[in-house]
Amino acid sequence: MAELRSEEEQLDAIKEWWKSNGTALLVGIVVAVALVLGWHAWQRHQENQSAEASVTYQQLIAIAASDSLDDKARAQAFELADKLESDHGGTLYADLAGLIEAKLAVGADDDARARKALEPVIADSDRPYMQGLATLELARLQIAAKDAKGALDTLDGSFPEALEAQRQAVRGDAFVALDRDDDARQAYQQAQNLAQQTDQTLYGLQLKLDDLGAEDATP
Numbered sequence: 001m002a003e004l005r006s007e008e009e010q011l012d013a014i015k016e017w018w019k020s021n022g023t024a025l026l027v028g029i030v031v032a033v034a035l036v037l038g039w040h041a042w043q044r045h046q047e048n049q050s051a052e053a054s055v056t057y058q059q060l061i062a063i064a065a066s067d068s069l070d071d072k073a074r075a076q077a078f079e080l081a082d083k084l085e086s087d088h089g090g091t092l093y094a095d096l097a098g099l100i101e102a103k104l105a106v107g108a109d110d111d112a113r114a115r116k117a118l119e120p121v122i123a124d125s126d127r128p129y130m131q132g133l134a135t136l137e138l139a140r141l142q143i144a145a146k147d148a149k150g151a152l153d154t155l156d157g158s159f160p161e162a163l164e165a166q167r168q169a170v171r172g173d174a175f176v177a178l179d180r181d182d183d184a185r186q187a188y189q190q191a192q193n194l195a196q197q198t199d200q201t202l203y204g205l206q207l208k209l210d211d212l213g214a215e216d217a218t219p
Contacts, residue, residue, distance in 0.1 A: 053088040056084055074108055082101075099118070102114040102117040111141060114141055136163065140170060143174055149178065151174040162198070165200055165202060169202050171191075172187035172208065185209065
């Protein structure tokens, strides 16, 4: 910009610049403010959503942990689990709600509801460990429904390392149901070895090995 000779010329130049650029500047300021306010509003929304999910989950846990669960309480628990899954899908709370709902449904002999609760955790969760837990539960349901072959298919493929011992134990249960005792013994022994390596306790595993005549199989 050329050197200005007087304050009056300076003022005229500022007015001219504002006339040409003022609108764009104002729009930019408005957009920037809107973005900042929008970001804070989104953060508050997320915080509120998280707090809401936490409260709902605590209510679900309180009911599920009850020693005496009647039909009314179970129905309330199902409603809370459904709320977490519908309003907070994709969160850890939704994954946990699905597992709890499946457990309660099994207790009510509602196999269909249990499977339905597990399916979104297996299909949609981005947490491999939660997917693994849900997969184990589904396989157990399939074995109980006399679909041991389906359970083996469910357990096929990659699995979280932390759950590998449990996977082998459930595979052993499936092989027993199919009268494949040698395969069952091998799976149980592998489960036991993995459990010992990772300092896990798999209750009843040694008894299952004993029933298969594998008393001396423990290394």
